[in-house]
Amino acid sequence: MTPRSVRDSGTxxxxxWVRTRLxxxxxxxxxxxxxxxxxxxxxxxxxxxVERQGTEGLHHDITAAGPRHSVLELSSPQPSLQLLPAERExxxxxxxxxxxxxxxxxxxxxxxxxxxxxSAYGFGTSRPIPAQETWLPRPYGLDPxxxxxxxxxxxxxxxxxxxxxxTVRGTVTEDTDEVEGVVTExxxxxxxxxxxxxxxxxxRAGKHLTVRITGVVxxxxxxxxxxxxxxxxxxxxxxxxxxxxxxSPDPPRYYWTAAVLLAPDAGPALLGSSxxxxxxxxxxxxxxxxxxxxxxxxxxxxxxxEGGPGLVRLRGxxxxxxxxxxxxxxxxxxxxxxxxxxxxxxxxxxxxxGAVAATVLLMTAGLIGGRRRxxxxxxxxxxxxxxxxxxxxxxxxxxxxxxxxxxxxxxxLAFFGPARLWPSVAGPAVVAALVCVALPLGSVxxxxxxxxxxxxxxxxxxxxxxxxxxxxxxxxxxAVGAVVGxxxxxxxxxxxDLLVSAAPVLVGLIAALVLVRLLPWPMRLASRAVAxxxxxxxxxxxxxxGRSSAGGALPLLALLLALTTxxxxxxxLAGVSDARDRAALLAVGADARISGLxxxxxxxxxxxxxxxxxxxxxxxxxxxxxSEVPMPPGADGTGSMKNTVVLGVDPDTYAxxxxxxDLGAFPxxxxxxxxxxxxxxxxxxxxxxxxxxxLGDGPRDLTTPGGDLRxxxxxxxxxxAAVPDxxxxxxxxxxxxxxxxxxxxxxxxxxxxxxxxSARQAGGxxxxxxxxxxxxxxxxxxxxxxxxxxxxxxxxxxxxxALLAVLLSLLRTxxxxxxxxxxxxxxxxxTRQGRRLVGLEALPQALPAAVGGVLVxxxxxxxxxxxxxxxGLALFNGPGTTxxxxxxxxxxxxxxxxxxxxxxxxxxxxxxxxxRWAGRRGPNTELRAGDxx
Numbered sequence: 001m002t003p004r005s006v007r008d009s010g011t012x013x014x015x016x017w018v019r020t021r022l023x024x025x026x027x028x029x030x031x032x033x034x035x036x037x038x039x040x041x042x043x044x045x046x047x048x049x050v051e052r053q054g055t056e057g058l059h060h061d062i063t064a065a066g067p068r069h070s071v072l073e074l075s076s077p078q079p080s081l082q083l084l085p086a087e088r089e090x091x092x093x094x095x096x097x098x099x100x101x102x103x104x105x106x107x108x109x110x111x112x113x114x115x116x117x118x119s120a121y122g123f124g125t126s127r128p129i130p131a132q133e134t135w136l137p138r139p140y141g142l143d144p145x146x147x148x149x150x151x152x153x154x155x156x157x158x159x160x161x162x163x164x165x166x167t168v169r170g171t172v173t174e175d176t177d178e179v180e181g182v183v184t185e186x187x188x189x190x191x192x193x194x195x196x197x198x199x200x201x202x203x204r205a206g207k208h209l210t211v212r213i214t215g216v217v218x219x220x221x222x223x224x225x226x227x228x229x230x231x232x233x234x235x236x237x238x239x240x241x242x243x244x245x246x247x248s249p250d251p252p253r254y255y256w257t258a259a260v261l262l263a264p265d266a267g268p269a270l271l272g273s274s275x276x277x278x279x280x281x282x283x284x285x286x287x288x289x290x291x292x293x294x295x296x297x298x299x300x301x302x303x304x305x306e307g308g309p310g311l312v313r314l315r316g317x318x319x320x321x322x323x324x325x326x327x328x329x330x331x332x333x334x335x336x337x338x339x340x341x342x343x344x345x346x347x348x349x350x351x352x353x354g355a356v357a358a359t360v361l362l363m364t365a366g367l368i369g370g371r372r373r374x375x376x377x378x379x380x381x382x383x384x385x386x387x388x389x390x391x392x393x394x395x396x397x398x399x400x401x402x403x404x405x406x407x408x409x410x411x412x413l414a415f416f417g418p419a420r421l422w423p424s425v426a427g428p429a430v431v432a433a434l435v436c437v438a439l440p441l442g443s444v445x446x447x448x449x450x451x452x453x454x455x456x457x458x459x460x461x462x463x464x465x466x467x468x469x470x471x472x473x474x475x476x477x478x479a480v481g482a483v484v485g486x487x488x489x490x491x492x493x494x495x496x497d498l499l500v501s502a503a504p505v506l507v508g509l510i511a512a513l514v515l516v517r518l519l520p521w522p523m524r525l526a527s528r529a530v531a532x533x534x535x536x537x538x539x540x541x542x543x544x545x546g547r548s549s550a551g552g553a554l555p556l557l558a559l560l561l562a563l564t565t566x567x568x569x570x571x572x573l574a575g576v577s578d579a580r581d582r583a584a585l586l587a588v589g590a591d592a593r594i595s596g597l598x599x600x601x602x603x604x605x606x607x608x609x610x611x612x613x614x615x616x617x618x619x620x621x622x623x624x625x626x627s628e629v630p631m632p633p634g635a636d637g638t639g640s641m642k643n644t645v646v647l648g649v650d651p652d653t654y655a656x657x658x659x660x661x662d663l664g665a666f667p668x669x670x671x672x673x674x675x676x677x678x679x680x681x682x683x684x685x686x687x688x689x690x691x692x693x694x695l696g697d698g699p700r701d702l703t704t705p706g707g708d709l710r711x712x713x714x715x716x717x718x719x720x721a722a723v724p725d726x727x728x729x730x731x732x733x734x735x736x737x738x739x740x741x742x743x744x745x746x747x748x749x750x751x752x753x754x755x756x757x758s759a760r761q762a763g764g765x766x767x768x769x770x771x772x773x774x775x776x777x778x779x780x781x782x783x784x785x786x787x788x789x790x791x792x793x794x795x796x797x798x799x800x801x802a803l804l805a806v807l808l809s810l811l812r813t814x815x816x817x818x819x820x821x822x823x824x825x826x827x828x829x830x831t832r833q834g835r836r837l838v839g840l841e842a843l844p845q846a847l848p849a850a851v852g853g854v855l856v857x858x859x860x861x862x863x864x865x866x867x868x869x870x871x872g873l874a875l876f877n878g879p880g881t882t883x884x885x886x887x888x889x890x891x892x893x894x895x896x897x898x899x900x901x902x903x904x905x906x907x908x909x910x911x912x913x914x915x916r917w918a919g920r921r922g923p924n925t926e927l928r929a930g931d932x933x
Contacts, residue, residue, distance in 0.1 A: 017392055018392075021396050022399070022400070031364075032364060032401065033400045033401070033403070033404040035360070035361070036361075036400075036401050036404040036431060037408045037411075038408070039357050039360075039408070040404065040405040040406075040408025040412075040432070041408035041411050041415075042357070042427075042797065043354070043427025043428055043430065043431055044411075044412035044424040044425070044427050044428050045412040045424075046350060047420075047427065048416040049790065050786070051292055051293070051420060051423070052786075053785075053787075054291075054292030054339060054783060055290070055291045055292045056786070057339070058287070058292055058332075058335055059287055059782075061331050061334065061335045062287050062290075065327070067223065067224060068231065069327040069328070069331065070225075070326070070328050071228075071229040071285070071326065072114065072282070072283040072285055072324075072326045073229065073280060073281070073283075073324070073325050074281040074314060075278050075279065075281075075322065075323055075325070076279045076280075076318045077279075077319070077321050078092065078123075078271060078276075088174070089174060091279075092267035092268055092270075092271065092277075092279060093264075093268065094264030097121045097122065097152070097267075097279060100279075101121045101152075103317040104283075104317050104318060105119075105283060107305075107314055107317070109297075109301035109305075111290050111294040111298045112285035112286055112298065112328070113285075113286060114283040114285050115286055118224045118225040118284035119225070119226070119281075119282060119283045119284055120151055120152055120153070120157075120225075120229070122149050122264070122267070122279075123149070123267035123270060123277060124149025124151075124262075124267075124270065124278070125147050125148050126275065127276045128146055128147050129145060129146060129273065129274060130143040130145050131144050131200075131201075132200070133197075133198075135197065137190070137256060138255070139238075140253035140254050141253070142241060142253055142255035143255065144191065144255055144257065144258065145256075146257070146259065147258070147260070147275070148201060148259075148260050148262060149259055150261075150266050150267045150270075154217070154261060154264075156220075157224070157226045157227070158184075158217040158218060158220055159217060159218045160215055160216075160217055161185060161215075161216045161217060162194070162195055162215060162216045163194075163195030163213070163215030164214045165182070165263075166180035166215070166262060167180060168263050172265055172268050173268050173269070174271045176209070176266075176268065177207070177208075177210060178209070178210040178211075178212060179210075180212050180213075180214045180262070180263060181211050181213060181214070181260040181261055181266075182215040182217050182260075184216070184217055184218065184233070186235045186236060187236045187258045187259070188216045190256060191258060195213060195215055195216065196212070197213040198212050199260065202273070202274060203272040203274065204273070204274055209270075209272070211260055211262070213260070222234055225282065225283075225284035230259070230282075232257065232258055233259050236256055236257060236258035236259075237257055237258075238254040238256060238257075239254060239257050240254050241253045241255060279319075281318070285328060295335065295336060299332050302329045302332075303329065306324055306326075338781070338783055341869070342784070342787045342873055344501060345787065346790050346791075348504060349790055349791050349794040351501045351505055352504055352565035352569075353565055353798055355508075355509075355561050356558055356561045356562045356565060356797075356798050357801055359554055359557050359558040359801075359805070360801045361431070361434055362438055363554045363558060363805060363808045364435075365435060366442055366554065367808055367811065369439060370812060373446070376389060376443060376444070377447060380447045386444050386447065386448065389447075391440075394436060401435045402432055402436075405429070408428050409425060475506065478506055479503070479507055482503035483863050485503075503860075503863075504564055504568050505561060505564075507859065507860045508557070508561045508564040508860070509557060511560055511852055511859075512560045512561075515560070516556060519848055555806075555809035558801065558802065558805035559806070559849040559853060559903055560849060560852055560856055561798075562802030562853075562899070563798075563849075563853025563854070563856070563896075564853065565798040566795045566798045566799055566899040567854075567895045567899065568860060569798070570795055570892050570894065571889055571890065571892040571895050572791050572870065572873075573788060573791055573795075573892075573895075574892035574895060575888070576873055578890070579874035580775055580874050580875065583875055584774035585661060585663070586725065587771075588770065589661070589721035589722055589723075589724060589745050590657060590661060590721055590747050590771065591748055591749065591750070591771045591772075592746035592750055592752075592771065593767075593769045594744040594746065594755065595625075595743040595744070595766070595769075596743070598627070599743055600625055600626070600627055600742050601742060601765070602740040603741050603742060603744065603762070604762045604763075605741075606762065607758055607762040607766070608620075608741055611750075614750050616748050616749040616750040616751060617746055617747075617750050618747050618748030619656060619657060619746070619747040620653070620744055620745070620747075621649060621654045621656075621657045621721075621747075622733075622741040623648065623649050623722045623742065624647065624648035624649075624706060624743075625647060625742045625743050626646040626647070626648070627645050628643040629645065629703075630703065631644055631691075631694060631702075632701055642727075644691050644726075644727045645723050645726050645727065645728045646702070646706070646729045647723065648731055648733035648736050648739065649671075649730055649731070649733055650733060651669075651671040655667065655668035655671065656668075657745055657747055658717075658720065661747070663719055663724060664717030664718060666715050671715070671732055673731075673732035673734055681710070682710050683709050683710060683712070683735045685713055685714060685729045685730060686713075686714065686730035687715075687728070688716070688717070688719070688720075688726075688728050691727045691728065691729055696713075697713070699712045700712070702729075704736070705738065706736035706737065706738050706740075707736050709731065711729070722743060722745065752768070752772075752773075755768050784873055799899060802899070802902075803906060806903065806906050806910060810910050810911065821837070824837070843904075843908070853900045854896050857895075857896045865888055865890065868888070
C-alpha cells in the first residue's frame with residue numbers, strides 16, 4: 001500500500017479497504033460482533049425488565065388491595081332544599097345520574113379511565129335507619145339498621161333467584177308512600193326476608209315510606225367493584241353497639257346491618273328519609289394499560305381530584321358540595337415506597353455488571369489493536385496519518401459493531417414485551433459508541449511516537465507516569481466520596497444518585513490500580529527466591545509473568561469487578577434470606593411456640609410432657625409470662641412507672657435457647673436465684689435497656705402474679721425470645737411462689753401435626769406457632785421477585801464476563817506462549833514441564849486477582865453495609881406492611897470465595913488446554929524465520 005492510498009480517504013480505494021480487512025480476519029470480526037450483540041442485548045433488556053417488573057408489581061398491588069380500596073368514588077349530598085321539589089326529584093332519578101356519570105368519567109385520570117362494566121351509580125341513605133319490624137332478627141335485642149339505595153343496571157350484575165325485579169309505579173316523588181326493592185341471598189338468609197316482606201322507613205315529615213321486598217338476587221361477580229365497593233350490597237354484617245361513656249361493664253352487644261336495593265328511578269322517595277341520602281358514582285379503574293412510568297402522573301391527577309382543580313371540575317358536574325375519594329393513592333404510595341427501596345439496590349447491581357461489560361469490551365478492543373500493532377506501525381512508517389488510520393479503523397469497527405448493536409436491540413424488543421423505547425435504545429447506543437471510539441483510539445494512539453524494535457513495556461520495570469498518578473488519585477477521591485455518600489444517605493430513602501450506586505465499582509477500580517502497582521514487588525521477591533533453586537520451570541514462569549504488559553490493569557479490573565459484583569449480589573440474596581429468617585424468629589421466638597390464651601393462661605402439665613418427648617424436639621424452655629406487671633415508683637419515691645412483662649424461666653434452659661437463637665444471650669449463673677424464701681433475698685434479674693434504666697442499680701420491690709419479689713438488675717440484653725418486641729424482666733422461676741407454665745419455646749425440628757394434635761387434646765385456647773410458617777408469610781411481590789432475579793442474573797452475567805476476561809487475557813499472549821514452548825521443546829524441555837510452565841505463568845496474575853477479589857468484595861460490603869438497607873427487598877409485604885427491623889447487608893463467605901476459586905480453576909484449565917493443544921503441533925509449525933514472537 002502506498003502512502004497516498006493511506007492518506008487519501010476520499011478515493012474509491014477507501015471502500016475496498018473495509019471489505020478487504022473483513023475478508024482477511026473474518027473470525028475477529030464475527031467474535032467482536034457476537035460480543036457487541038450480547039452486550040447490547042443485555043443493555044437493552046435491563047431497563048425493559050425493570051420497567052416490566054415495576055408494572056407487574058403495580059398491577060399486583062392494585063389487584064391485591066381489592067376493588068373496595070381501588071374504587072374511584074364521587075359523592076354528593078342530596079340536592080339543595082332551595083331548589084323546587086320537581087328539580088330535586090329530577091336530579092336523583094336514573095337518567096340525571098347517568099348523565100353526570102358520563103361527564104365525570106371523562107374527567108377521571110386517563111391512565112385508569114374506567115369503563116361502564118363494573119361501575120355503578122345511584123342515590124341512597126348514607127346512614128342506616130333502624131327497622132322495627134317484628135319479623136327481623138335481633139340476636140342481642142337490638143333493632144337491625146338498614147340502608148336503602150337505588151343502584152344502576154342491577155339486572156346486568158345479578159341473577160333473580162325468587163320473586164321479581166323491582167319496578168316503579170308511575171312517577172315516584174318525595175311524597176310516594178311505597179317503593180319496591182330486592183335483597184341478596186346472604187341478606188335474605190341472615191334477616192329472614194322473602195318476596196312480599198315489607199319494611200317501614202320513617203321520614204322527616206312524620207310519615208312512613210313502605211319498602212316492599214319483591215325478589216331475592218344472587219350477585220353475578222361477587223368480587224367485582226360493583227358489589228365490593230359497598231360490602232353491604234352483597235353481605236350483611238353484625239356491628240357492635242357503640243360503647244357508652246364511661247364504658248359499661250356488660251359484654252358488648254351487636255346488631256344486624258344490611259342494604260335493600262331499590263329500582264333506579266325510586267330515588268325521589270328517599271329525599272324525605274332521615275338517613276341523610278346522597279348521590280354516588282363509583283368507577284372501577286381500568287389498570288390494564290397502567291405502567292410504572294404512569295404512577296407520578298396518576299398520583300398527581302388523584303391529588304387534583306381530591307382537593308385541587310380536578311375537584312372543581314367535578315363539582316361543576318355533580319354539585320357544589322361533591323367530594324371525590326379513593327384509596328388508590330394509598331396503594332400507589334405503598335408501591336412508590338417499595339420501588340424507592342428496591343431501585344437503588346438494583347442500580348448497584350446494574351452499574352457493577354455494566355462496568356464489567358465495559359471493561360471486557362475495552363479488553364477486546366485492546367486485543368484487536370495489539371494484534372494489528374505491526375501492521376499499523378508499517379502503515380505509519382510509510383506516511384499514513386493518525387487521522388487517516390483512525391478513520392479507516394472507525395469504518396471497519398462501525399461496519400461490524402453498529403449492525404450487531406442494532407440486532408441486540410431488536411432482539412431485546414422482540415424478547416421482552418412493550419415498554420418505553422428510549423431507555424432500551426440508550427444501552428446499545430453506549431455500547432456501540434464505546435467500541436467504535438475505544439478500538440480506533442486504542443490502536444492509533446500508541447503510534448504517536450516511533451517505537452524501537454524489541455522494546456518492551458514489562459510489568460516488572462514499569463514506572464507509572466504523573467498523568468496516571470493524577471488519574472488514580474482522582475478515582476480515589478471519587479470512590480471515597482461515593483462510599484461516604486452511600487453510608488450517610490443509604491439506599492432506603494431511594495434518593496441515591498449514580499455516583500453512590502457506583503461505589504462498589506469505584507472501590508474495585510481502586511483495588512485494581514493498587515494491585516497493579518503492588519504486584520511487581522512480590523513478583524521480584526519470588527523471582528529472586530526461585531532463581532537460586534534448581535530447575536528452570538519456576539524461574540521461566542515468573543520471568544514470563546514479569547514480562548507481561550504493564551497495562552494489565554484491564555484484566556485485573558475486569559476480574560475484580562466481576563468478583564465484587566458476584567460477591568455483592570450473592571450477599572444481597574443471602575441478606576434477604578437472613579432478614580426473613582430473622583423476622584420469623586423475632587415473631588415466634590424459637591422454632592415453635594406453644595402458648596395459652598394471651599400467653600398468660602396456664603398450660604396443662606401433660607401437654608408440657610408430650611412436647612418434651614415429641615420427635616424432633618431438641619430443647620424446650622418453659623416460660624411463665626406475666627403481662628402488665630406494674631413497675632415500682634421512681635427512685636425519688638414520686639410518680640408511677642409503666643407496666644412491663646415479667647418472665648419466669650429456668651436459667652440454664654432459657655439461657656441455652658437465647659444463645660442458640662441469638663436473642664439476648666446471657667450467662668445462666670447471672671440469673672440463678674439464691675436459696676431462700678421469696679421476698680427474703682434479692683433476686684437477680686435480666687432486663688431490657690429501658691426497664692433497667694427505670695429500675696436503677698439498687699434493689700426494688702416488685703409485685704407479680706407469681707409472688708412478691710425484691711429484685712436487682714444483674715444484666716441487660718436488648719431483646720429476648722419470649723417477648724422480642726416488648727420491655728421485659730427475666731427472673732428465675734424458682735424464686736416465684738406461684739409457678740405455672742404459660743408458654744413453651746421449642747428448639748429443633750418438631751412435627752407440626754403432632755404439636756397441634758397435642759394442643760387440641762389439651763383443650764382450651766392453645767395456639768401453636770411455627771417459625772417455618774412465619775417464614776413462609778414473606779411471599780415475594782413481583783418487584784421483590786424481580787429484584788432478586790436481577791441480582792441472580794447479575795451474578796451469572798458477571799461470572800460470564802469474568803470467564804471472558806480470563807480467556808481474553810490468556811488469548812492476548814497465546815502466540816508468544818506457543819512459540820516459547822516450541823523453542824523450549826527444541827532445547828529438550830519435556831512436555832509435562834512445558835505444561836507446568838504454562839500453568840505457572842498464568843497463576844501470578846490469577847492468584848492475586850482471586851485473593852484481591854475476595855478481599856475487595858469483603859471490604860466493599862463492609863464499607864457499604866451501613867448504607868444498604870434490604871428491608872424493602874426482604875420484609876415489605878404490601879401496602880401498610882410494617883417492617884420490624886432493618887435488614888443490613890453482610891458478607892456471604894460462599895458468594896465471595898466460590899467465584900474466586902472458579903477464576904483460579906478456570907485459569908489453570910485454560911492454560912492446560914492451551915499447553916496440550918500447543919504440544920500437539922510440531923516446532924516447525926510454530927517457529928518460522930523472521931517471526932518476532
